[in-house]
Amino acid sequence: MSVILDSTAIAGLAAWSALVFWLGRLSAARGARDLSGPPPRLGVPARPVAATRFPADLPPDRLAEIRDELAQGNKINAIKLMRDATGLGLAEAKQAVESLEG
Secondary structure, three states, X not given: OOOOXXXXXXXXXXXXXXXXXHHHHHHHHHXXXXXXXXXXXXXXXXXXXXXXOOOOOOOHHHHHHHHHHHHXXXXXXXXXXXXXXXXXXXXXXXXXXXXXXX
């Protein structure tokens, strides 16, 4: 079985190949990235993790409520109360509650 290609088919195949080659080069140049290390967002935290608003801004009654939850063994509830009272993030509130435990 022989395949006969006329000049139009050959020109179309050449044009298609050139287009695919050009698009490949264009996308490779645009997508050149340094993949030698972790992405920047996984490096150093954007801000240091610290409980800056604890215990100075915490009302004494809220502190007593948090300590009561800890005394009952409800650490998760204590962290929730800390977050509600101070606006801290989860990690900061956990760190603050754990500092009350010790």
